[in-house]
Amino acid sequence: MLIKYFKVFLVLLSLFFTNKLNAKSLDISEVNIKNLANYFSAIVAYDNDTNIKALRFFNISQSLLNIHRPYLKQYIYSSVIEGEIQKSIREIKKTKNKKNSDFFEAYLLLTLDSLKKNDIIKGKEYLEKISKFKNNDQFQFIIYQTLKSYLYLFEHNNIIISKHNFGNLSNITKTFQNCYLSDELTENNFDNLINSYQNDHSRYIFFYINHLIEKAKYAAAEELVDQIDILNSSLLLIQTKNWIKNKNFKKFKEIFSCKNKNDLMGEFFFIISNLYSSKNNFEKSNFYLNISNFLNPKFKFNLFLLAENYYVNKNYKQSQKILNIFNKNDNIFYWYKVKKKAQIILKEQDKEKSLEYINLKFNEIEDPSAKILLDMANFFKSFERYNTAIYYYNKVLSKKNTTLSSQAEILYRRGASYERLGQFSQSDEDLLQSLKINPDDSYVLNYLGYSWLERNYKINDALKMLEKAYHQNKNDPYILDSVGWAYYLVGNLEKSENLLKNAIQLMPDDPIVNDHYGDVLWKMGRKIQAKYYWESVLTFEDTKDSMKKNIVTKLLKGLKKI
CATH class of the missing domain: 1.25.40 (Serine Threonine Protein Phosphatase 5, Tetratricopeptide repeat)
Structure with a gap:
């Protein structure tokens, strides 16, 4: 690894001293090995997503800002992601070599800086410079065209008719x-x-x-x-x-006010941030979310997307830094902070510490809302504390003004909790009541139908429910597995094999699907293939010990007759 980095260092060194693309030679007096080493450290830290460390290295090697465009660009990126947007704008403005600040993000920041200062004319000048980058990227094109329409609106108090439709x-x-x-x-x-x-x-x-x-x-x-x-x-x-x-x-x-230019632009960039987040491009999502916050810092609730992005990337320290902005005066947002911190404790410590924390914070709430009670129920259910989950589901259902759709969802979750405890009559009652409210809920149909299959109870009725669920949701791997297993139990091996094959393509590492597929292959006489799928079950991390024991028996003795 060190050899690899040293080779990269030499390449960077050669690029600094022999850049054939630039007609102007670099001034050697402006470059020294210490600056270059700091730059190299910044690049490594930046690529490894340790943004604060990267920014520290970038700040040490300030003299490179004027002579190396990629350096300035990555410095700007790191600064914006850390919320230092005014600092980024100052660095762009004081860059001696303007070619180094000739990139999309630099002109975007200058445009928005002008907009915040209500200098529409200057903003239009910078927007014109953005236009040469608009075709480089789909989102950059959308940003350019939307900014153009807003600047026209702010200047003329009229809406420009655009030939571009972004849905x-x-x-x-x-x-x-x-x-x-x-x-x-x-x-x-x-x-x-x-x-x-x-x-x-x-x-x-x-x-x-x-x-x-x-x-x-x-x-x-x-x-x-x-x-x-x-x-x-x-x-x-x-x-x-x-x-x-x-x-x-x-x-x-x-x-927020739609009469406020900055508020409008802040919401637009929040949308852009969401789009990048939905594509798992969290770096750009964070970049544009900080721009959104720069434009409208009053809308601090938007920062929860930033906390979520950091959490998904396992950057729990940064996630908690954002969460700490919120306090009890923020009501439901404070409760979200509590839930997210409990999840972080689970990741960094253990289940017991997480439960201890959320219980402590919950007990501080005098009159918890139905939403908070439901969150507590779901939290305990996810930790397999089903009796406690049922206790909280009961409390939610006792609240007035609960909508029918919410009742159906809670009955489904409580019914699933009863099923996990082996209390099948209460489970069936809840799940059937949920279906009475919403008879087409494919997930409830699937849960109840599969539960009956597992208990060898009303197999034909279970199959009908699962067929209904399948026709409503043909690409759900869990439903495919359930209906495929139902066909296996009634002896329709051809249909079973086809459905389970589709399920395993969608969930190749699921132990239950592999086990089921192995069973149907064995029944069809394809015993070598069956053993392959059974053996794979033994390699999965989430395979339970009881299932492993059954798989070993199958591998040794084959499949018993149903």
Whole structure:
């Protein structure tokens, strides 16, 4: 590994002293081995995603900022990700060699800096420089075109007609721009947005309510908030409902106004950050999320995406740093902080410490909401503490105003907990009641149907339920496994083999699917193949000891007749 890094170091060294692409030679007096070593350390730290360490090395070797474009670009990236955006902008502006700051992100920051200073003319000049990079990347093109439309809006108080359609993003942009202009179509646009059947735009219920409150339409806002189911809604919507319930209308304008240029742009870059996060590009997601926070630091709830990104990347220290911004005054967001910290404790320590922490914090809450009780139930269920989970599910179901869809979901979870405890009559009662409310829920159909298969109970009825689940959700590997196993139990080996083969393609490392597939292959006379899949079960980390024992018996004695 050291030899590899040394070779890279030599390549970097040669690039510094012999750059054929630049007509101007580097001034040797501006470069020394110490700076180069710091630069090399920064690159290694940057590539290994240790951003704070990288930034420290970059800061040590400041003299390279003016003479090496990749250095400046990565320095800017590291600074923005650490939230030091003003510092990044200053470095770009004072760069002596302007060719080194000739990249998309530099001009983007300069454009937004001008916008924050209400200098639209200067912002347009920087935006023009961005245009040469717009075709390098799909998202850069979207950012350029959307920025162009917003700068036109802010300069002319009018909406530019764009020939580019970015689907839902265009609809969101149009809605916010109409809101900025107080256009009479604003409420109609919000209605269309939040009632879209193709996409979940529930986040924009908050912005719709924000708009209604700004227009002093409190009754309409209260009517809209009644549609929010706190057990199945985002943190932002739960907080929204809490503010409306307590007549705390001023909170909305404290964090966002569609009349504020920076707030609008902040929300746009939050969307961009979400898009990158959904593609698992967490570095760029964090970059744009910090830009969003730079534009609208009042909307601190958006920072939970940053905490989540760090958590997914196992950077628990940085995740906790973000979480510590929130306190008990932040209501449901504080509870999310507690849950996430409990998850971090589980990763870094153990299950008992995690349970101890969340119990301690829960007991500090005087009157926990139905949402918090449900979270506690789900938490204990995930830790296989089923009796305690059932206790909390009972408390949630005893709460008033629980919607039917939420009741169906809770009955499903409580029924699954009863099933794990072997209390099958209570389990069946809950799961059947859940299906009475929502007869087409493929996951409840699958759970109950498979439970009956395992108990050799009402096999034909179980098969009917599983067939219904399969026709609604043909690509779910768990449902494929269940219905495939049902066909095996009724002797339809051909259908069973086909479905289990599809399941194993989707979940090749699942011990149960491999075990089932081995069984059907054995019954079809393909015994060598069957043994291959049984043997693979023994290699999986999550295979239970009881299953391993059964597999060893099968390998030695073959499969008994059903």
